[in-house]
Amino acid sequence: MPTLVLVDGSSYLYRAFHALPDLRTSRGEPTGAIRGVISMLRRLVEDGKPDYFAVVFDAPGKTFRDDWYPQYKANRSPMPDNLTLQIEPLHELIRVHGWPLLMVEGVEADDVIGTLARQAEAQGIDILISTGDKDLAQLITPRV
Secondary structure (H helix, E strand, C coil): CCEEEEEEHHHHHHHHHHHCCCCECCCCCECHHHHHHHHHHHHHHHHHCCCEEEEECCCCCCCHHHHHCCCCCCCCCCCCHHHHHHHHHHHHHHHHCCCCEECCCCCCHHHHHHHHHHHHHHCCCEEEEECCCHHHHHHCCCCC
16 A cells, blocks of 8 residues: 655654754854754655655745634744744755655645645555644544
8 A cells, every 4th residue: 555654844843943952054054953854854754665755834924714713823922033044944955855845825734734635545545644733633544
């Protein structure tokens, strides 16, 4: 049975940022989250050897939920600058590794992952979702 691995890149980014020390280049650019995410992705691909693989990130800007409910995530702190600075270089490295990177404007990563999981499941593909987001537990089925 073919296997699809969907990685919640946004979840990985925060996890790596908070788990690793404040690593920086000789020019002072932050790199800890980048190093952590790339390391986790490499391990996932090398250990799992999936048939299909994609890293999904939240797109910048508002989502459809913000239109429905203006207070959606309104109490969340903004992303720290030294994390924001790592997003584009991380995306670039993911592409350099040849891993598909997905972002859908106006949609959060977990919604994209949920949609892809259901579509793959309908095609008889087994799905592994790698995330720290407990909201995605609702997707669990015999194939997911």
